Amino acid sequence: MSTSGQETEAKFYVRDLSKIKSRLKELGARLVQERTLETNIRFDLPGSPLRSQGRVLRLRRDTSTKFTYKSASTNEEGVLSREEIEFGVDDFQKAKRFLEVLGYEKLVYYEKYRTTYELKDTLIMLDELPYGDFVEIEGDTVDAIRVIGDQLKLNWDAAIATSYTTLFDRARRELNLSIPDLSFAEFVDINVEAADLGVVAADA
Secondary structure, three states: OOOOOEEEEEEEEEOOHHHHHHHHHHOOOEEEEEEEEEEEEEEEOOOOHHHHOOOEEEEEEOOOEEEEEEOOOEEEOOEEEEEEEEEEEOOHHHHHHHHHHOOOEEEEEEEEEEEEEEEOOEEEEEEEEOOEEEEEEEOOOHHHHHHHHHHOOOOHHHOOOOOHHHHHHHHHHHHOOOOOOEOOOOOOOOOOOHHHHOOOOOOO
């Protein structure tokens, strides 16, 4: 997240994450975080008012535990921008219980493996989700993000203007899945194509 409290990023579905990783090394990108499992719970009040407004309340655990709030986003040339407030907490279970006693409920649980690089004041996240692989590029400006996207040879027309949980909803609908969570265990025997997610590969 930017120190300004504004998240500005672009997201792409890719078929070959290893080629993106190799390209980053060629460009001299610095490894910020090794491949790490993230577990996330997205919360909402009964009736899902946050989701209906495009807002997010999330509890995440990877190498630490964080609360995150995100406002509704704007879309400029395939780059999404919105306010983001994030801070660390000491205890995942207590933080979860804190929200529950205030009346918040689990909207969705999801997992991903994330590897993070830094290049020219941008962060590049290589994300492995149960239904496919993605690249997120986060920076302070649209231009800075587009420069990195071009260097990674990503197709800007394929930028994804929605969340991983919305893509999960699409996959469940297209494949007629009744699974409640976006976890690797749930997807172990399920094959998901780009069309099931409503996306196209940016590295095709």
